[in-house]
Amino acid sequence: MKASPVTEAPAATANEIRTIIGPFEDDVVMKIMRLKPTVDDVSRAYSWLRSDEYLQRHLAHNLPARAADVFGILANEYPELGDPVL
Secondary structure, eight states: OOOOOOOOOOOOHHHHHHHHOOOHHHHHHHHHHHTTOOHHHHHHHHHHHSHHHHHHOOOOOOOHHHHHHHHHHHHHHHHHHHHOOO
């Protein structure tokens, strides 16, 4: 019995990225798209950026590689996103 090949989810589109992270500038969305992240990668990165663990306790993430790269772009381009919302 052969194992079926694992297919990877498709890369997120610009519209899907904007749906998750909001109306970011085109150059930021293009940087993210160059990584070819999935919708899940973008969602996980943005969720961690806005999480209590990151905002209040500044814990390191344990995101998979592409999600970590997306997180890095968002955190570098918009450090104020990591500021707690009061």
